[in-house]
Amino acid sequence: MKKIKAHLLLTILITLLSCGKASVESAKELLNNTTTEPNFLKGEPSADFGAETGIVSYDAGSFSGPDKGVAVAFDSNGNIVVGGDSFISSNDMAVWRYRPDGTLDTSFGGGDGFLTHSINGSDYVEDMAFDSLGNIILVGRTLVSLQGNDLAVWKVTPSGTLDTSFGGGNGYITHRMASGQTNHEEGYSVAIDSNDNIIVVGRTTTAGSTVWKFSTTGILDTSFGGGDGITQSPLLGAAYGVTVDENDNIYTAGVGTGINVVKYDSNGNLDLSFSGDGVFVYNNPSGGGSANDIIIDANGNVVITGYLDSGADRDMLVMRLTPTGVLDTTFGSGQGYITHHNAASGNGNDIGNALTLDSDGNILAIGTSVGANTDLALWKISPTGSLVTSFGNGDGFVTFDGLAGKSGFDMGNGLALTDSGKLAATGMSEGASTSDDMVLLLLE
Secondary structure, eight states: OOHHHHHHHHHHHHHHHHTTSOOHHHHHHHTTOSSSOOOOOOOOBOTTSIIIIIEEEEOOSSOSSOEEEEEEEEOTTSOEEEEEEEESSSEEEEEEEEOTTSOBOTTSTTTTSEEEEOSSSBEEEEEEEEOTTSOEEEEEEEEETTTEEEEEEEEEOTTSSBOTTSTTTTSEEEEOSSOSTTOOEEEEEEEEOTTOOEEEEEEETTTEEEEEEEOTTSOBOTTSBTTTSEEEOSSOSEEEEEEEOTTOOEEEEEEESEEEEEEEOTTSOBOTTSTTTSEEEEOOTTSOEEEEEEEEOTTSOEEEEEEEEETTEEEEEEEEEOTTSSBOTTSIIIIIEEEEOOTTSSSOOEEEEEEEEOTTSOEEEEEEEESSSEEEEEEEEOTTSOBOTTSTTTTSEEEEOOTTEEEEEEEEEEEEEOTTSOEEEEEEEEESSSSEEEEEEEEO
């Protein structure tokens, strides 16, 4: 069924419903979907957003430094919130809020629609999440002069100010387990559990892949891990993605000894029912790889995205594990994963950076593909692990080049879906000046 015709039919049925002549159930039945509204996402820029282009970009000013979005989410009012960092006179944490039409919401932040904050003058954000009250949690790192990076966590209120109930009154915290110039502690991903505790994953130079658990006020939870609020994976490397399930079990995805997924209980203990020892490892016979993001689907399956090396190039990866931590052979032609390369028609590197699920269980992944230029890329994959050919130009993916005005470099870092099925995507793009700009797309 064509998109415009289906929307027209739904409108007619809703009109009948208001007259008492139809029900929601009958409307959905007529649309061949008895549980959810149909998903018509095609990957086309929305004419209702960004002055009818479907795209907005942000440049902090005439400076040489970059602005980038790393994560995006919709708030309860349908506004679009982007987390990232911005270079003004230094590299700072940044969070922007856009109205549904793509204009900055001037009721947020300092009256200009965004908030920036500097801890040490060199701050980088890697991920963002909302708690149950609509507060915005951002994680990343801050550079301590000549002493390496510290883990950094910010908490921002729904109105766009630092939450002074967090971090001893300043709205942020930093942490490092060991001092010294060669020691680093960096947060790469964040999830919020059912009690609004903040689960951060990343790496330390002393222990590799690490999980921190903070309270709503920014205090390490001493009931977690070894009594200090911290637990380390038995694998070296780093954790780049994290999610929690309905029981507050924690799943991390990353790289170390191969691509790995680790499952912990809510207290930070390895869950031995998962993959036999709490740790799933995939060793790529063609080389290396990485898992960059992780989600849990409606059936409890674990889905990750990242890349696999395929000789000289990297291929975008989506892999699915069963709830018990083994490759799901019902996905991806029996092997439990799907890879894709050459989205930008260049036989270069294709990498998945983040993923989400739509109401039909399709997987949407965002990242980059290298062709003549580096393009922002989006893929849509069915619940059985094949590209959805109704997305894009009949091939299951779309790429974008020159989003901020200059062809050359575009990267996709984060994505989120509305209840109506529109997709917001964020990242960075080479601007008309010499710097990269934060970009935000709304697709339908």
